[in-house]
Every structure is written in C-alpha cells, then in structure tokens.
Amino acid sequence: MSQIEQVVSTLKKLLKQQSITYKALANQLDMSEANIKRMFSLSSFSLERLEEICEVLSISLTDLFALSQTQAELVSQLTEQQEEELLENPQLLLVALCIRDGWKFGEIIAHYNIDELLLVQLMAQLDRIKVIEFLPNNQYRSLIAQDFRWIPNGKLEQFMTQEVLVKFMNPKMGECWNFRFYLRGRYSETSIEIIQRRLNQLTREAAQLNTEDQALPLDKRRHYGLLMAMRPWEPSMFEQMRRKKASPED
Numbered sequence: 001m002s003q004i005e006q007v008v009s010t011l012k013k014l015l016k017q018q019s020i021t022y023k024a025l026a027n028q029l030d031m032s033e034a035n036i037k038r039m040f041s042l043s044s045f046s047l048e049r050l051e052e053i054c055e056v057l058s059i060s061l062t063d064l065f066a067l068s069q070t071q072a073e074l075v076s077q078l079t080e081q082q083e084e085e086l087l088e089n090p091q092l093l094l095v096a097l098c099i100r101d102g103w104k105f106g107e108i109i110a111h112y113n114i115d116e117l118l119l120v121q122l123m124a125q126l127d128r129i130k131v132i133e134f135l136p137n138n139q140y141r142s143l144i145a146q147d148f149r150w151i152p153n154g155k156l157e158q159f160m161t162q163e164v165l166v167k168f169m170n171p172k173m174g175e176c177w178n179f180r181f182y183l184r185g186r187y188s189e190t191s192i193e194i195i196q197r198r199l200n201q202l203t204r205e206a207a208q209l210n211t212e213d214q215a216l217p218l219d220k221r222r223h224y225g226l227l228m229a230m231r232p233w234e235p236s237m238f239e240q241m242r243r244k245k246a247s248p249e250d
Contacts, residue, residue: 003068007050008043009208010068014057016215028056075130076145082129083156095122096131096144102214105138111218145207168225178224184233199228 015025022040026033029052039045045053047061054061078086086093091114098108108119120138127134133141150157171177187195206226213221 004043004045005204007064007068008040008045009211010064011053011057012040012208012212014059014064014067016212018057020056025053025056029053075143076148077151078131078144078148078156080151080154082131083151083154085125085129086131087155087159089122089125091118092122092125095119096126099126099132099140099142100144101210103218105140107218164225165227168227195230199230203228 015021022036023033026036029036029049039049050064051061054064057064059067086096094112095108095114098112103111105119105123108114109116114122123132123134123138123140126132127140130143132143135141150160
C-alpha cells in the first residue's frame with residue numbers, strides 16, 4: 001500500500017470512529033457528496049484539503065501522518081514460530097482470527113465456549129508472541145495488518161489448504177454460493193500482470209472494508225469467506241488429450 005493510500009485508509013477509519021459520513025463531511029467542507037466520494041476513491045487530496053478534513057476530525061496533520069505511520073508498521077506476515085504456536089492450540093488460533101476481525105473481549109466469550117479466565121490467558125499468549133498488545137481492562141491493539149499473508153508453503157498455509165479451503169469449496173447441504181465464477185484461458189505475460197494487480201487491489205479493498213465494519217455490532221456482521229486464486233493450470237482430463245510431441249528420432 002502506498003503512503004497516500006495509507007493516509008486515506010487512516011482518514012476513513014477516523015471518520016468511521018466519529019460517525020462522520022461522506023455527506024456530513026461534504027456539508028462541512030462546502031462540497032458535493034459526489035466530489036467527496038470521488039476524492040476518496042481516487043486518493044486525490046491537496047495538502048490544503050487534507051488539512052480541512054483534519055480540522056473536521058479535530059486532529060492535526062502531524063497526528064494524521066503519525067497515525068498513518070503506525071498503521072503502516074503492522075505486521076504483514078507472521079514468523080514461523082508465531083505460526084507454530086497458533087497451530088498448536090486451536091483456541092489460540094480462533095481468538096487470533098476473532099481479533100483480526102475486530103471482536104470485543106465479551107463478544108468472544110458470548111459466542112464461543114471460552115470463559116473469561118481462559119480468554120485472558122489466550123490474550124496474554126498472543127501478546128507474548130507479538131500478535132496483539134494486551135491492554136488494561138481486557139482491551140487490545142492488533143499488531144497484524146488486515147491483509148497479512150501466510151508464509152508461502154508454511155504450516156499455516158498448509159493447514160488452511162487442508163482444513164479450510166477444501167471444505168470451503170464443498171458447501172454443506174443447504175448452503176449456497178453468493179458468488180462463484182471460474183474462468184480459464186491463455187494469457188500473455190502483460191495480461192497476467194494486469195489480472196494479478198487487480199486481484200491484489202481487491203484483496204486490499206476487502207481487508208479495508210473488514211476494518212471499517214469492525215465499528216458495527218457483531219450481530220450486524222456475518223461470517224463470509226472470500227477466495228481468490230490464480231495459477232497455471234489445465235484440467236487433467238484435457239491434459240491427457242494433448243498430442244504427444246514427436247521424438248527427435250521419429
């Protein structure tokens with residue numbers, strides 16, 4: 001994520017926290033709501049406009065940049081030791097994922113079979129392995145970025161592949177797909193780069209929406225899985241039909 005994208009992401013979070021809508025911000029700045037939306041979608045701000053938005057938020061530009069830098073320092077990939085500790089204890093992994101999605105301490109207890117004492121112990125362990133900063137009164141600050149990635153071919157990625165993705169692709173009876181689309185083709189290197197860039201952008205946008213929605217009560221949010229994948233591949237039934245290349249002796 002670029003620096004200006006990080007600043008815009010921080011602005012969105014601050015507006016959400018203060019319940020300031022784009023419409024309300026537009027009224028404050030004597031602009032149309034459409035122009036405000038365009039400005040945020042394109043990440044196009046003059047320094048003067050940023051300063052005006054900061055005045056609405058009652059913070060300084062210096063505060064905004066400092067908050068943005070703090071967000072940029074979040075961990076984007078776990079270490080092997082962190083992944084191993086999470087996998088050793090399914091309850092620890094569950095709490096880590098709840099924290100990533102912005103669950104409050106009491107919400108975890110109410111939703112899962114985890115009592116207060118155990119949750120404090122799990123939070124303390126997550127603090128020790130630097131996944132969160134455990135704060136007084138059972139508050140916490142996540143140290144993991146929303147769009148963090150597993151270690152490629154690491155233990156957590158293998159676990160996710162075996163235990164999550166396989167089951168994700170095979171819904172239970174009565175479960176439905178909100179969206180499912182498969183497309184194959186033969187693409188140039190340039191086209192492949194374009195597709196990958198847009199998939200990365202969608203990943204960042206989905207992570208940002210998850211962050212913004214954390215301000216909503218838990219009963220206003222639903223568990224959803226989003227899978228995006230792309231790799232060189234041809235169905236085996238087609239691969240078996242390939243014409244064999246003649247050997248040099250033929």
